[in-house]
Amino acid sequence: MKQRVCIAMALITKPKIVILDEPTSALDIITQANIINLLKQLKRERGLSYIFITHDLALSSELADYVAVMYGGKIVERGPADEVYVSPAHPYMKLLLNSIPRLRQDIPPSFIPGAPPDLRNPPAGCRFHPRCPFMIRGKCEVEEPPAFNVGVGHYAACWLYGE
Ligand code: SF4
Known part of the structure; x- marks a missing residue:
């Protein structure tokens, strides 16, 4: 009430x-x-x-209709909800969706290693890099990725989609 x-x-x-x-x-x-x-x-x-x-x-x-996914105080992925949920682009969103138990599939949920960053002293570069299995050494921990276009109205802040 x-x-x-x-x-x-x-x-x-x-x-x-x-x-x-x-x-x-x-x-x-x-x-x-x-x-x-x-x-x-x-x-x-x-x-x-x-x-x-x-x-x-x-x-x-x-x-x-449209979602923006945040990690460590930053928007890491945004786009039409249907597309982001069916075809997530950012490693964090992929791992997050994989951590949800499935009722109709015999796939055990996985977990994201590590812990969320301390926002008083966030990691340099991509804030997800200490936990990311796809981290590009010399790049991700140094430079913050901009939002790259990965589909119609769909963007991911990840160097995997960079030049
Ligand atoms: S920018 Fe690098 S560390 Fe960050 S999510 Fe993409 S691959 Fe992982």
Whole structure:
């Protein structure tokens, strides 16, 4: 009910865009589904756009038209949700998707070695390089990769797609 009140308060000024920061975290699965259905209904009825910030990959794959994947405070991949989820380009997104247990495939989930960076003193170059199995020595730990085009409207900040 508190989540519903917060959503109502956010809509009082009739915004075009609403920023939702983990709006369903700490909710049980039934309440989460109710809130998501409410958000979808409001989106349809009011022509709203959402910027939805979440750690829940399943939820974002269901809701988002366009996704931006962040690692260590940087956007490392962005593009149409269908493409990013089906054909991830950045090693972090690939490993992240591989870490999710699959119900219909006999593939055990893997894990990403290491730990997230300390943002008070982030790694030089690509922030993912200490954990990346594809790290290019002399390049990734020195130069920060720009966003390279890897598909229609799809970009990945990774030297694997560089010149
Ligand atoms: S830039 Fe290098 S370290 Fe970073 S994700 Fe790409 S291959 Fe891995």
